[in-house]
Structure formats: structure tokens, C-alpha cells
Amino acid sequence: MIRFDNRVALVTGAGAGLGRSYALLLAARGAKVVVNDLGTSVKGGERSSAAADAVVDEIRHAGGEAVANYDSVAEPDGAAGMIDMAVRDFGRLDILINNAGILRESPLAEMTLEDMRQVLDVHLMGTILCTQAALRVMLPQNYGRIVLTSSGSGLVGNLRQSVYGAAKAGMIGLMNCVRLDHAQSQVTINTVVPSAATRMSAGLLWETIERHMKPELIAPLVAWLCSEGCSRTGEIFNATGGHFARVALMKAEGVQFDPMEPVTPEMVADAAEQIVDMSRSEAYRGTMAALEPRLKALGRI
Template sequence: MTIRFDNRVAIVTGAGTGLGRAHALGLAERGARVVINDLGAATDGSGASESAAQSVVDEIRAAGGQAMAHGADVSDPDGVADMVTQTLSQWGRIDIVVNNAGILRDKTFSNMTLDDFRRVVDVHLMGSATVTHACWPVMREQGYGRVVLTSSGSGLYGNFGQSNYGAAKAAMMGLMNVLHMEGARDNIRVNVLAPTAATRMTEALIPADALELMAPETITPGLLYLVSEDAPSRVMLGAGAGCFAQTRVYESQGITLQGDDLTPEQVAARFADITSAEDQQELTSAFDQTKKYVSNAAMARGLSLDWG
């Protein structure tokens, strides 16, 4: 079945260049009306310009699509509220939110100022939360919504010199997990995209021949599925160079200590058992972890628990 977005309205943040632009063009090509949000700042978040966003709007309109530009700073609640108001005034609904806007201020943790740490977290994490929070009531009332939060391998796996960026990107997993639960009854599906692409934020870090394989357009098909009508929810989709994979968090089966064995020495002695991948499982809520631990502890003591 062909994936289409006719009569859907999408907000794409950071859509003036790179990944956001590719996502916006992909949505528009398949029928969506798209809000091109871009502050027009440099990669470190400094400055502002409406030209990048308007250029993408012009490109979409020239191809026969519908688009409007908005230059809100995603971490500014007032600016985001204005964007939502204008979107509703123009098209009456908001079906899709693609949180893509971001900045880089890379330095080792010892050399990084807390202002630089805070600003990156503000844009990536608080920006995603602010935009999603402003659209959430609209989606609940409609009984329909699709939200994508953009993570990164830097957050999921780590990258030297990016403690601020990595912390913000890792937070997307936690935000997704909770919003997935809270949005389910209103048909709001929430996923994470973890892309690696050739953009102005990565061009200085990746060999030229590799960059040719990593065009943003090779990632957008995954994004389009994550915001489609039949999208999954609570999926972390890795994407790059036309490759797609799911990232999952597993917990080892672990061990249970009690009585005189409940010591740090026993934790050290049995650390290989604690970290063994045998019988590891994917937990889907914090309570699943609690239930596992308490059940194991009760079993070790010969107790039977009724969880209701």
C-alpha cells in the first residue's frame, strides 16, 4: 500500500536544511501540508534568518504542494505557541510533528561551559518537548497524532566531545517511552529516529567518499513510515545510507542476593553472571523492572506474590 499524507498537516522543525529539509520535501511530495520551521541559525545556534525556511517553502510550492514558513526558536514557548496558532489558523489541524531542530557546541566535558551544555539541551530536549507539548492537546482532541523525536548514535552509544549533545539525544528515548504510553488511548504514536547523515553538522567529521553515501534523502523513507497512518509506536529506528535497523534496550536476567550474601564483594564476584546476555529480555515499562526484581527476591525467599 502506498503511504500518503493527503489532508494531513505536518510541522517539521529545523527544516531549512539537511535532514529537516529532506523530511519536509518527502512529506509534501506525498500530499502533506507542511510547516517549515527553521530559526535560520548557524550550527552553534547563533544568528537567525528566514531565508532557509522560505527557500524550502518556495521549493514545495513550485512542485504544487502547500507549505508555510515559521522561524520560531523551538526552545521558546511563546514562539512555538505562535507557530501552532498560525498552523491551526491556516489549516485547522496538526497531525504530524517531526522534532528535528538541533545545534552543536562540541568540546570535551572538562573544557565545556555549562552555558554551552545547557543551550544544547535546551534546543534538542526542551525544544522537542516544547513543540510536542504545544501540539499534544490538538492531537488528543483529533484522536490522531504522529510524533518523531530525533536521537543520535552519540546519545545511544556515545561520541567523544559531545556530552551535551549525547545527553540530550539519549533523553529522547525516555521521552518517547512515556509519551507512547500516554498517547496510546488517543491514537498518538511516538517514535525515535536515530539518523546518521551528511549534513552541515557532520560534513567536517566524515570522509568525502562516505558522505556521498549518506545523503539525508536516504533516511527520509524511514521517517515517512514512522509518521504514517499505520506507523508503529515506541520504536527507535536507526537510519543512514539507506540502511535501517531497530535499537532496543535489553536487561540481563541478573542475579538475586540475600542475607549474608548481599554485599558488594558478592556483586563483584558474580559480576559475570550479572552481565551475562543469556536470557536477557526487553522491558517495556519501569514497573516491569520493579516487578521482575521483587518477584525474583520473593522467589529466592520462597514467597508467592499476587500482582493482581
């Protein structure tokens, strides 16, 4: 049985929806939980302690241990403060789930600069700041589990969510580089791409399946990623309605021209069908990893 006894978790945006489900499940399995939430609407705005306090009360009523935190992930002092609270109140930090978010929808051409910055600050910079602060605790203890939250808006797109999608796509770059920086440590970092019926998804889900998309159905995957027995790192996982699957970036076999000979736009146009053909696709491992064997086949290296 997966347990989190003697582990300390911080869940951002844990006052409702997905974050609440994560906090409740981890606590039920023995974790001490810092429940972070500003208590604002999905668009941000006036703060309230009520949301975080309510989840803490639920956990304590069930016999678990939790404390509430009302800091903003988008503020450097707030991000550092919530990690400090975990260490001060519980002695360590083992798990960070970056879940906090807001949603301000608009076509890019019509979006205000203020709204752009708010979305980027909360989703992208908030995740970066919390992850940085957590790493400074996890690396010296040589143990940690970090989960980032991306979105289908960032991976495949969605209407009126260009800046939100850009921030969510940024999670993948952040994860990939942090994984490489700390590959020799026992700190893992993964990304979940959840879809569930929450305040943030109101009006966006198909009515025929919305009732099957409970936040509680995302939490088991996140809990597994946060467990001692899960050593996977640098991976993306889709989760919705009880369906879980790894997501990977793929590339076509493509075409290799001789780099020692001229290459023209017409050559590219003539080879377009081969360039886009995904029938023999493979996992994308970076530009140099793909180029080296092809240059060797040409006898150029």
C-alpha cells in the same frame, strides 16, 4: 501507496539537511507543511528567513502547500506559535517532526555554561515544548504522529559531545513516558536515530561511506512513522545510508540474590561475570517487571 492528503505536518529545523528532506517528501505525498527554521548556522547565531523560505518555494513550485515559520523551538512562545500557525493556516496538526538542533562541541570540563544551556534548550527543551504544544492539539482530535530525533552520541557516546549526548538521550525518556501517558489514544510517538551527510555532521563521518549517507535516505523511514498505517509507538529506529533497524534496550539475565538475606559487595563481585553476561539477554521492561518473576521463583511473593 503511502499518502498524506488532508494531513498537516510541522517539521522543525526544515531549512536544510534532514528536515528539508522530510518536508519535501511529506509535501510530495500530499501533506500541507509548516517549514520551521531559524536560518542560523549549526552553532546558532544570527537568524535569517532565507532557509525556510527556500524550502517553501521548492514545495510550492512542485505543486504542494507550505508556509514558513521562523520561531525558535527553545522559546515557549515560539514552540506554541508554530503549532498555532499550523492550525490557523491549515486547520489542524497531524504530524510533528522534532528535528531542529545545534551543535557545540567541547569536552564537558571545558564547556561554558552558556553553551550547555543553548544545547539543552534547543534539543531537549525545544523538543519538550513543541511536543507539549502539539499534544494539546492532537489529543482532542484523537490522532497524531510525533517523531523525536536522538543520536548515536546519546545512545553510545561520541567525543566532545557530552551535553549534546545528554540531550539526545533525554529523547528516549521523553518518548517512553509520553507513550504511557497517551497509550489509549491514536497519537503515536517514536524516535529516529539518523546519521546523514549534513551541515551538522561535517567532518564527523568516515570519508569512505559519507557519499552513501544522503539525507534523502532517512526520510522514507520518518515518513512511514508519520503515516496512518503505522501504529507502532514508543520505539527507537536507527536510519543511515538506506539501512533501517529498530533499536532496543536490553538487559542481562543477571543474578538474583534472596532479598530477605544479607547481600554483600563481595557477593556482587563474585557474581560479576554472570551479572554482565549478555548471552541470554532480554528486552528491558523496567525494574519491577524484571524483579517480580524472580521473587516468585524464590517463593518470596
